[in-house]
Amino acid sequence: MNILGQVINGVKNTLAERARKQYLKQAPPEPAVGVFERAEPAEDRLYTAGFGKCSIMPDEPIPGKTVYYVAGYRINHPATGILDPMMAKAVYLDDHTGRGGVVFCQIDCVGLLRHDVQIIRARLQSFCEETGCRSINICSTHDHAGIDTMGLWGPLPKTGRNKEHMEKVYLGAQTAILNAYRNRREGALYYGFTEIDPALYRDSRLPEIFSNKLHRIRFVPNDGSREIYLVNFSSHSESLLGDNTLISADFPAYIAAEVEKEKGADMVYTVGAIGGLIMMRPMDDNNILSTKKTGRFLGKKLCEINNDVRLDAAINLVRQEFYVGCDNHVLLAAAKVGIIPAKPVATGVGSGALNQSLLTEMTYMEIGSLKMLLLPGESFPENIYGGYLSADESADGQSPAINPPPLCKETGLDLIVIGLANDEIGYIPPPNDFHLHPDMPYVKAHPDRFKRRHYEETNSLGPQTASRIYEVFHQIMRQVHWDK
Helix, strand or coil: CCHHHHHHHHHHHHHHHHHHHHHHHCCCCCCCCCCCECCCCECCCCEEEEEEEEECCCCCCCCCCCCCEECCCCCCCECCEECCCCEEEEEEEECCCCCCCEEEEEECCCCCCHHHHHHHHHHCHHHHHHHCCCEEEEEECCECCCECCCCCCCCCCCCCCCHHHHHHHHHHHHHHHHHHHHCCEEEEEEEEEEECCHHHEEECCCCCCCCCEEEEEEEEECCCCCCEEEEEECCEECCCCCCCCEECCCHHHHHHHHHHHHHCCEEEEEECCCCCCEEECCCCCCHHHHHHHHHHHHHHHHHHCCCCEECCECEEEEEEEEEEECCCHHHHHHHHCCCCCCCCEECCCCCCCCCEEEEEEEEEEEECCEEEEECCCEECCHHHHCCCCCCCCCCCCCCHHHCCCCCHHHHCCCCEEECCECCCCCEECCHHHCCCCCCCCCCCCCCCCCCCCCHHHHHECCCCHHHHHHHHHHHHHHHHHHHC
């Protein structure tokens, strides 16, 4: 082991011992168990829905006096201009059961940590009390051309987050949600989907497993006014690629523009299970043209969906907070010095090698016959749909028996996953293909026995995350099935 490896081990041991002592002094309380509240779907009930949006761009020019860092590729990557604006967009949806509405809010950014989501929710507390809104969900588009909202892409060891910009994000989300509520109308809700040619995708890690469905929940108001689309698609939002220095919402902005042009509809966009670096292949050698072409292509596909089924009115959900262990001493150190706004807690034995965890959450939701799961982070698709590598194929010869069952085993393959929902906890690889550098774990990526890269592990919490998510989801589904 080299000197750097010895230093890293020393840091890890120090973190673990401090966490052990903190746990013995004061153990954190277990999160309360969420309750799944069920109302029977009704054909004769209508939905109420509204749409709102707000820019989250800085008031000053880019470039200008303040330096803003492009997130998602490399550190200290200043923005030099603007291609299109980053936005906050929201849909408010109520099933008229008297239990209150739910909100899906899209933020054009690489990711928001739970810290930021809780700030947005706190600012909307009076709104929830006055309206009865029971669920606010903040969904990042994982935009790799946006301003850094996490802190990891600045001039380290300084954070890349800008306080004034984060205030813009908070205010933008709040404004979009309030406007969505004010603009609500009665109407019907429909679900449809189309499948995108798998040849248009790139999966950078084996196995090549991903969802190629483009999902659309469509609200049709009775008064004939603008429709609202809630869209879900499994791809990194990174068509502009790594050399780009222009601020942009990437191809989701051009999906929305196409939907507005073709149908006059508003749109809120969410991503699916995109871990393992699921992304669309370039549609042009010019990255800007490729981004626009990708958005227009997907927008046209959305507008062509013709298999809509009407959703009976009922939104049933359960939100569950839970702790997940963090073995990544690099992220823990970044949190300690204020680069990222995370607050690890000592949760004792069983929380990983460092005895530290982060509090996160998931929400299971049924909208009529639809089953949806809002997950933190970037899950590898095989954790959702199955298809794990065998022992002969995996990084270090580990059997898939150590992996959790795929989440769809609990629900069926029709489960719609919304990733980066209410927290960004990084990549979530399956345990049997989790591979770290032997001397510099979480610091430097290390090729496995097949010379395959394992970059994603350096931006993960650790090998136990997928199993922890399944454990929590399994408990949720036991409650859902018991209620039936």
